[in-house]
Amino acid sequence: MPDKKQDLIDQKLQDLNNDGVDRRGFLKCMAWAGTGLVWTMSGGIPVSRAFAKGYGKDAGKGADFTFVQISDSHIGFNKPANPDVTATLQTAINKINAMPHKPDFIIHTGDLSQLSKPSEFDTLDQVLKGASAKQIFFVPGEHDMLTDNGEQYLQRYGKGTKGTGWSSFDHKGVHFVGLVNVANLKAGGMGSLGNEQLEWLENDLKGRSASTPIVLFAHIPLWTIYPDWGWGTDDSEQALSYVKRFGSVTVLNGHIHQIMQKVEGKVSFHTAMSTAFPQPAPGTAPSAGPMKVPADQLQRVLGITDVNYVVSGRSLAVVDSPLGS
Amino acid sequence: MTKNKLWISGVAAPVLIATMLLALSSRVTANAEPSAPAAAVKIDNFVFGPQTITVPVGTTVTWTNVDDIPHTAVSTDGVFKSKVMDTDEKFSYTFTKAGTYSYYCSVHPKMTGKVVVQ
Numbered sequence: 001m002p003d004k005k006q007d008l009i010d011q012k013l014q015d016l017n018n019d020g021v022d023r024r025g026f027l028k029c030m031a032w033a034g035t036g037l038v039w040t041m042s043g044g045i046p047v048s049r050a051f052a053k054g055y056g057k058d059a060g061k062g063a064d065f066t067f068v069q070i071s072d073s074h075i076g077f078n079k080p081a082n083p084d085v086t087a088t089l090q091t092a093i094n095k096i097n098a099m100p101h102k103p104d105f106i107i108h109t110g111d112l113s114q115l116s117k118p119s120e121f122d123t124l125d126q127v128l129k130g131a132s133a134k135q136i137f138f139v140p141g142e143h144d145m146l147t148d149n150g151e152q153y154l155q156r157y158g159k160g161t162k163g164t165g166w167s168s169f170d171h172k173g174v175h176f177v178g179l180v181n182v183a184n185l186k187a188g189g190m191g192s193l194g195n196e197q198l199e200w201l202e203n204d205l206k207g208r209s210a211s212t213p214i215v216l217f218a219h220i221p222l223w224t225i226y227p228d229w230g231w232g233t234d235d236s237e238q239a240l241s242y243v244k245r246f247g248s249v250t251v252l253n254g255h256i257h258q259i260m261q262k263v264e265g266k267v268s269f270h271t272a273m274s275t276a277f278p279q280p281a282p283g284t285a286p287s288a289g290p291m292k293v294p295a296d297q298l299q300r301v302l303g304i305t306d307v308n309y310v311v312s313g314r315s316l317a318v319v320d321s322p323l324g325s
Numbered sequence: 326m327t328k329n330k331l332w333i334s335g336v337a338a339p340v341l342i343a344t345m346l347l348a349l350s351s352r353v354t355a356n357a358e359p360s361a362p363a364a365a366v367k368i369d370n371f372v373f374g375p376q377t378i379t380v381p382v383g384t385t386v387t388w389t390n391v392d393d394i395p396h397t398a399v400s401t402d403g404v405f406k407s408k409v410m411d412t413d414e415k416f417s418y419t420f421t422k423a424g425t426y427s428y429y430c431s432v433h434p435k436m437t438g439k440v441v442v443q
Contacts (some may be wrong), residue, residue, distance in 0.1 A: 161418065187428075288371060
């Protein structure tokens, strides 16, 4: 198994080296994205050289700031794949609270709830209240907009956002943009941003210096992972065309309940594990439904994503860590 | 023992009458509406099955979600729209006009289906 994983990592790095981008140019553009990326394709224990070298008490050391991404809490889900999603979210929060460097904030990339029920949102709030990082930014998942076109979600988590819940903010020189790609979905399609939001995004990025690091986050991946399961966003190309001129772009998504990474030019894409239940790797199961793993394995396929940013070295490290280790 | 038997027949008689009445009333309904057809669509593994269903006018189609994930059945032309169906929940709609009705799951729009009403 470890060899297989190493092979995968080597292959990924090789792919990266053969992508036609001039190495020097690539390194320059990728300086912020750095070398700490985790090249793991699916659930299981992720490995990265940076992670393996010394995650633990030194994690985040030297970083100018750290933030954490959590995703797909699905509060209210109670099927065999995880009968207690509140407990695993709590474990995730405990893990965040135990981090040696307190994150400046948390980003939740959607599917807070299973059925958009008020009681589910209440439970989520209760658990999140215990997080050491008090500021949490949200984008909705499709499960959060099931009943009322997302009205309740917006009231609770979308204060100050535009449209169906998109917004942007700056933090210590980094520009963050939260996008919504789960509203007004069209028959036969995948995720969708829609013209109004795309227009807003274009304006939001206009006039910003190309050296500003950009972080885009949204629920459904903004890159096409597996169209048969709807794992992509129909109009993401348009959105990504607006960030092309920036030297460093990081895209953080959820929805697929497993880690996937890709680097394309100056843009690095990353999907996070769920805090609730794993989903199968693309095409390995009849559907994308919840995957049941033995109970003692569950915490190895759920997790959080910790992002460290170093201004001086302009480096970003995305480190995924499972709940159980 | 005899007393017991009598008690049973005492209960049995009204039950029998009720059953006869029920049979009669259902026959009356059947005569007024020669067929009250019904058809079923199962939502399983993120697929509407059968994906295309052909039914006569007046058919009530019932969708049942057997997945661990909620789904909907929403007509692309706004003819019908189910509430969110969680596991084992159902939605029914009676098609009173001939035509082809395309629909999808508004949560997972890759899931599409068709009801052909003849």
